[in-house]
Amino acid sequence: MNKTVNQKAWLFVLPVLVLVAFNAIIPLMTVVNYSVQETFGNNVFSWAGIIWFEEVLTSQRFHASLGRQLFFTFTILAIEVPLGVIIALAMPRKGIWVSVCLVLMAMPLLIPWNVVGAIWNIFALPQIGMLGNLLNGMGIDYNFTRQPGDAWATLIAMDVWHWTSLVVLLAYAGLVSIPEAYYQAAKIDGASSWAIFRYIQLPKMKRVLTIAILLRFMDSFNIYTEPFVLTGGGPGNSTTLLSIDLVKVALGQFDLGPAAAMSLVYFLVILLLSWVFYTLMMRDEEQ
Amino acid sequence: MGLSWMAWTWPTALFFIFIAAAISTMAVWEYYKPGGDPRRGVFALDTTRGDRLFITLLGSAFIFLAWLGLVGSSLWWPMIIAFIWGGFVFRYV
Numbered sequence: 001m002n003k004t005v006n007q008k009a010w011l012f013v014l015p016v017l018v019l020v021a022f023n024a025i026i027p028l029m030t031v032v033n034y035s036v037q038e039t040f041g042n043n044v045f046s047w048a049g050i051i052w053f054e055e056v057l058t059s060q061r062f063h064a065s066l067g068r069q070l071f072f073t074f075t076i077l078a079i080e081v082p083l084g085v086i087i088a089l090a091m092p093r094k095g096i097w098v099s100v101c102l103v104l105m106a107m108p109l110l111i112p113w114n115v116v117g118a119i120w121n122i123f124a125l126p127q128i129g130m131l132g133n134l135l136n137g138m139g140i141d142y143n144f145t146r147q148p149g150d151a152w153a154t155l156i157a158m159d160v161w162h163w164t165s166l167v168v169l170l171a172y173a174g175l176v177s178i179p180e181a182y183y184q185a186a187k188i189d190g191a192s193s194w195a196i197f198r199y200i201q202l203p204k205m206k207r208v209l210t211i212a213i214l215l216r217f218m219d220s221f222n223i224y225t226e227p228f229v230l231t232g233g234g235p236g237n238s239t240t241l242l243s244i245d246l247v248k249v250a251l252g253q254f255d256l257g258p259a260a261a262m263s264l265v266y267f268l269v270i271l272l273l274s275w276v277f278y279t280l281m282m283r284d285e286e287q
Numbered sequence: 288m289g290l291s292w293m294a295w296t297w298p299t300a301l302f303f304i305f306i307a308a309a310i311s312t313m314a315v316w317e318y319y320k321p322g323g324d325p326r327r328g329v330f331a332l333d334t335t336r337g338d339r340l341f342i343t344l345l346g347s348a349f350i351f352l353a354w355l356g357l358v359g360s361s362l363w364w365p366m367i368i369a370f371i372w373g374g375f376v377f378r379y380v
Contacts, residue, residue, distance in 0.1 A: 026293070033295055045294045265352060272349065
């Protein structure tokens with residue numbers, strides 16, 4: 001039988017291509033163009049070559065921001081992924097509590113990012129905030145506006161509170177898709193809870209966890225609004241993540257060339273780490 | 288509306304033309320030799336031709352960045368290394 005080839009399907013893809021071109025490819029091309037030029041505004045540019053890349057790559061400030069960004073991202077991944085899986089495992093699979101749990105889990109995700117930052121800012125203020133007041137009342141010297149360690153702890157707690165739900169919901173979706181027959185077979189074999197988790201639940205959750213880790217990695221590496229509203233990058237520069245530093249260079253100092261070069265390096269780091277994550281996780285699955 | 292806001296230069300235009308040409312070459316290659324030529328290479332990765340192009344381009348970008356950050360501003364050496372890297376990836380990865 002002859003196979004019919006219908007090329008009209010390409011027309012369905014066209015709107016997406018146009019959308020991606022306008023919101024991703026054209027801005028990216030513009031950033032590449034800015035990264036090799038100098039401008040003082042008024043749409044006038046002069047050729048600068050690779051000096052912005054050299055400046056960014058040898059800058060202590062950029063190295064420090066990148067270090068803080070990597071520390072933040074890997075810390076929240078190390079907390080949110082296991083915690084999300086544990087909560088998903090503890091959630092009921094049947095009955096009225098399923099809906100209650102799902103709604104509760106979805107709630108933090110529905111709050112706008114700047115509101116999350118504002119909520120945690122007020123919540124953690126040392127004198128009037130509930131958390132700050134409580135900790136200081138217990139004799140713990142806590143002040144996230146002055147002490148870098150406290151600022152970091154608050155920042156990580158805020159992100160864990162806001163985004164663990166995403167991992168929970170994805171892991172839960174993976175768990176409920178496991179057929180009952182697997183559990184029955186494990187029960188017949190006398191498998192322990194750990195064995196069920198290790199050899200049934202975890203492998204079945206692998207795909208959704210890959211998506212969860214990639215989403216959380218990319219989101220946390222791009223995070224801006226929440227830390228900006230919470231700490232503004234301070235105290236000093238202690239919580240100035242890469243995105244906050246980038247905005248300072250681009251909009252605060254109006255150094256578009258260095259900001260564009262920094263954006264491209266930032267983009268390439270995200271691309272490389274996402275690819276490494278994806279490749280490693282998919283390779284394990286194929287094996 | 289013109290494109291002056293995009294601040295085009297010839298070198299950056301040539302860079303994007305090169306990327307577009309590489310992707311187009313892949314499409315033509317796929318048309319004449321379909322299937323993507325999948326294989327498992329020296330890094331124990333399952334790759335197709337498209338994957339190998341991606342690894343080549345990403346690796347080349349980091350070769351240039353590493354050279355600029357660690358060695359200096361001459362771009363001839365990293366370009367030679369990037370071509371060697373590309374040859375290695377398409378042959379062995």
